[in-house]
Amino acid sequence: xxxxxxxxxxxxxxxxxxxxxxxxxxxxxxxxxxxxxxxxxxxxxxxxxxxxxxxxxxxxxxxxxxxxxxxxxxxxxxxxxxxxxxxxxxxxxxxxxxxxxxxxxxxxxxxxxxxxxxxxxxxxxxxxxxxxxxxxxxxxxxxxxxxxxxxxxxxxxxxxxxxxxxxxxxxxxxxxxxxxxxxxxxxxxxxxxxxxxxxxxxxxxxxxxxxxxxxxxxxxxxxxxxxxxxxxxxxxxxxxxxxxxxxxxxxxxxxxxxxxxxxxxxxxxxxxxxxxxxxxxxxxxxxxxxxxxxxxxxxxxxxxxxxxxxxxxxxxxxxxxxxxxxxxxxxxxxxxxxxxxxxxxxxxxxxxxxxxxxxxxxxxxxxxxxxxxxxxxxxxxxxxxxxxxxxxxxxxxxxxxxxxxxxxxxxxxxxxxxxxxxxxxx
Ligand code: HEM
Numbered sequence: 001x002x003x004x005x006x007x008x009x010x011x012x013x014x015x016x017x018x019x020x021x022x023x024x025x026x027x028x029x030x031x032x033x034x035x036x037x038x039x040x041x042x043x044x045x046x047x048x049x050x051x052x053x054x055x056x057x058x059x060x061x062x063x064x065x066x067x068x069x070x071x072x073x074x075x076x077x078x079x080x081x082x083x084x085x086x087x088x089x090x091x092x093x094x095x096x097x098x099x100x101x102x103x104x105x106x107x108x109x110x111x112x113x114x115x116x117x118x119x120x121x122x123x124x125x126x127x128x129x130x131x132x133x134x135x136x137x138x139x140x141x142x143x144x145x146x147x148x149x150x151x152x153x154x155x156x157x158x159x160x161x162x163x164x165x166x167x168x169x170x171x172x173x174x175x176x177x178x179x180x181x182x183x184x185x186x187x188x189x190x191x192x193x194x195x196x197x198x199x200x201x202x203x204x205x206x207x208x209x210x211x212x213x214x215x216x217x218x219x220x221x222x223x224x225x226x227x228x229x230x231x232x233x234x235x236x237x238x239x240x241x242x243x244x245x246x247x248x249x250x251x252x253x254x255x256x257x258x259x260x261x262x263x264x265x266x267x268x269x270x271x272x273x274x275x276x277x278x279x280x281x282x283x284x285x286x287x288x289x290x291x292x293x294x295x296x297x298x299x300x301x302x303x304x305x306x307x308x309x310x311x312x313x314x315x316x317x318x319x320x321x322x323x324x325x326x327x328x329x330x331x332x333x334x335x336x337x338x339x340x341x342x343x344x345x346x347x348x349x350x351x352x353x354x355x356x357x358x359x360x361x362x363x364x365x366x367x368x369x370x371x372x373x374x375x376x377x378x379x380x381x382x383x384x385x386x387x388x389x390x391x392x393x394x395x396x397x398x399x400x401x402x403x404x405x406x407x408x409x410x411x412x413x414x415x416x417x418x419x420x421x422x423x424x425x426x
Contacts, residue, residue: 064333083307146162207242262291
């Protein structure tokens with residue numbers, strides 16, 4: 001099969017799935033994803049047919065150079081769902097998570113061509129104008145407030161009580177929200193990413209809140225990210241503003257949770273790395289880099305759609321098919337054989353994507369994630385992971401790979417104002 005171009009069509013496979021058609025989430029959630037990809041590659045080669053959900057198929061691309069070609073060629077591999085046959089003919093059923101994720105929106109993530117260039121330039125300008133010193137201060141304050149609630153307890157699930165909360169609080173800080181609105185945004189984000197029915201009202205609630213904020217910033221601008229977007233010279237209309245504000249709130253959420261969580265897993269559970277960090281030979285930045293290169297938080301990039309028949313990795317891809325890039329696997333494979341720690345400084349990572357949709361927040365997200373990891377290590381004394389890394393379950397999902405829980409213990413502190421033990425009366 002590998003000498004010649006294979007002409008298997010996703011539509012034919014969807015009509016006659018047969019046993020053993022890979023599920024994309026199986027790789028994201030597997031304890032050993034490398035073994036999963038090895039099996040798939042042996043059966044299908046470097047471009048694998050995978051089920052996204054409910055009988056909807058996509059091609060999964062495993063090799064670094066092929067992925068770079070996809071990410072850099074938006075005219076052939078488009079983010080515009082108009083090119084996805086299964087979405088347009090109703091096979092991606094309304095009401096499903098997949099349909100909600102890919103429903104068209106007027107922001108840079110979901111559009112291509114001139115419109116994307118205009119929408120994206122607003123986002124790039126807004127991130128470029130961020131006061132990073134203030135961001136560090138705000139994120140540090142938010143992290144300390146969360147940690148102050150857990151510190152007296154002596155044990156916690158750091159995902160539920162900490163890492164999952166930080167990204168939305170950071171976006172709230174970038175939008176200049178006061179504490180009570182920041183907390184509302186955090187609650188909406190928790191529900192939206194909960195995989196429960198609470199997601200639907202939360203999404204509506206978040207959009208209502210963002211629309212109100214946009215109206216306020218229109219009348220009364222501040223020195224925040226949202227005000228920069230609202231008053232940008234490209235003058236986005238109301239729908240574009242709302243969809244852009246919502247994209248910034250949600251596009252990096254799962255990846256940021258994953259980066260923070262997996263860096264803490266690495267620092268607390270990987271004896272070799274943790275020891276080198278505690279002895280000062282390595283810093284949190286190096287742990288972040290290490291995760292980025294060897295287990296990228298972005299596990300698979302959200303699908304793109306083939307605009308015209310094209311050959312890739314020994315397969316003929318058909319107009320209208322969906323295509324997903326295994327960026328974590330490809331980045332890790334690219335560094336195979338290199339020193340585990342020093343390869344981390346490599347710039348050859350696809351963790352932030354590449355090309356026109358590359359993450360516009362790579363600097364900002366490092367600031368947020370680094371601050372979150374540092375504060376956990378500073379505020380929770382003698383922090384220890386409670387279970388071996390191999391026993392941690394992973395979040396069910398298509399795009400990010402992250403531990404679902406992070407059970408830890410630490411020395412409890414006394415909460416301010418709580419009853420202290422009186423040594424005399426013991
Ligand atoms: C506060 C944190 C973050 C924000 C506000 C943010 C924002 C965004 C936005 C707005 C986009 C869409 C860009 C476009 O399509 O033009 C994007 C794309 C992307 N982001 Fe981020 N991001 C954040 C954190 C992260 C992190 C931590 C990672 C991974 C480590 C990440 C990885 C990506 C990737 C891979 C894409 C491109 C997806 C693709 O090409 O399909 N982001 N991000």
